[in-house]
Amino acid sequence: MSAEAAPKAEAPAGLAPSRTAIDDQLRAILCDVLGLDRERVEDFDNDTGLFGHLPELDSMAVAGLLTEMEDRLDIIIEDDDVDGEMLETYGGLLAFAEAKVVES
Amino acid sequence: MVDECALTFETGRDKRLLVLPAWFDEANKLRRTTVEVMHRLDLSGIDSFLPDLPGCNESLQPLETQTLASWRTAAKVAADHFQATHILAVRAGALLDPGTLPGWRYAPSGGRQVLRAMIRARTIAAKEAGREETTASLQERGRAEGIELAGWNLGSALFADIEQAAPPNDTPLADITQADIGGGALWLRAEPDEDPEQADALAAIVAIGMNAQ
Numbered sequence: 001m002s003a004e005a006a007p008k009a010e011a012p013a014g015l016a017p018s019r020t021a022i023d024d025q026l027r028a029i030l031c032d033v034l035g036l037d038r039e040r041v042e043d044f045d046n047d048t049g050l051f052g053h054l055p056e057l058d059s060m061a062v063a064g065l066l067t068e069m070e071d072r073l074d075i076i077i078e079d080d081d082v083d084g085e086m087l088e089t090y091g092g093l094l095a096f097a098e099a100k101v102v103e104s
Numbered sequence: 105m106v107d108e109c110a111l112t113f114e115t116g117r118d119k120r121l122l123v124l125p126a127w128f129d130e131a132n133k134l135r136r137t138t139v140e141v142m143h144r145l146d147l148s149g150i151d152s153f154l155p156d157l158p159g160c161n162e163s164l165q166p167l168e169t170q171t172l173a174s175w176r177t178a179a180k181v182a183a184d185h186f187q188a189t190h191i192l193a194v195r196a197g198a199l200l201d202p203g204t205l206p207g208w209r210y211a212p213s214g215g216r217q218v219l220r221a222m223i224r225a226r227t228i229a230a231k232e233a234g235r236e237e238t239t240a241s242l243q244e245r246g247r248a249e250g251i252e253l254a255g256w257n258l259g260s261a262l263f264a265d266i267e268q269a270a271p272p273n274d275t276p277l278a279d280i281t282q283a284d285i286g287g288g289a290l291w292l293r294a295e296p297d298e299d300p301e302q303a304d305a306l307a308a309i310v311a312i313g314m315n316a317q
Contacts (some may be wrong), residue, residue, distance in 0.1 A: 029292075031288055032288035032289055032292040032293070033292050033293065033294050034293075034294060035288070035293050035294070035295065035297050054294075056294040056295045057294055058294065059225045059226075059228040059229040059232065060129055060221075060225040060254055060294075061294030062224075062225070062228055063221045063222070063224035063225035063228060064221050064291075064292050064294075065292075066224060067217070067220055067221045067224060068292055079227055079238050079239050082224075082227070082228060082231070083231075
């Protein structure tokens with residue numbers, strides 16, 4: 001059910017998915033949620049603002065984003081994980097996703 | 105049984121498709137694409153029918169009193185009423201599959217996934233407003249007394265039913281994945297959007313399948 005050509009965050013057995021794979025997955029999900037071209041999302045850097053900066057990213061959209069991250073990255077996101085810092089910038093969200101993937 | 109409204113492309117043709125729509129927020133985001141698919145099927149010689157679920161859209165019934173069983177009954181009644189020959193179930197619409205007609209389910213989803221996103225939207229909104237609501241407490245309340253999620257008043261029976269519901273493994277419906285359709289999943293879109301190419305792809309799969317029979 002993932003988007004076309006979305007690379008899977010999978011790595012050879014025994015190895016954690018690479019940071020690049022997680023980064024690719026996260027950008028693919030943001031493409032779907034924000035309805036942006038891949039090129040636009042490729043330009044996101046660590047400081048690109050998300051929640052609170054993009055008006056279309058309301059609580060329902062963020063909920064969809066986190067739920068899709070759970071499914072595609074095979075992680076579980078708890079209530080306490082969700083805070084302003086992790087949602088504020090692309091870098092914050094990526095760091096969160098990386099930490100969760102390592103943990104799972 | 106109370107009458108419900110339906111959007112129909114009906115000219116008495118032999119090939120007749122009942123569409124079981126996506127639910128709640130996803131229903132809004134996929135409505136335009138769903139109707140665009142029906143329009144394309146009309147041009148391919150296929151009648152199609154998109155009923156309102158009891159308690160949703162133009163329905164005069166309260167949503168709070170609905171159950172999964174009442175929705176499944178409504179789907180069966182609609183299939184009989186429109187003399188459907190095929191079914192297209194979209195997302196959680198697959199949970200209402202009567203199991204008696206051939207057809208397709210597009211990106212079927214389980215009830216747990218439906219509730220997960222709606223509950224999370226509520227906990228995030230609460231946090232923003234400085235209130236603390238937890239997933240566990242909202243689930244408990246949903247089961248005990250029902251709950252309002254993203255503007256939908258779910259009764260305790262429907263909430264508990266949805267939590268447990270998964271699309272059937274044994275079904276005459278064939279799965280269509282988002283990868284089959286191409287492009288990004290429109291139910292994830294923060295703002296409702298449309299994609300004519302996705303509507304073309306979905307309609308083509310259904311039309312080729314129905315016209316081959």
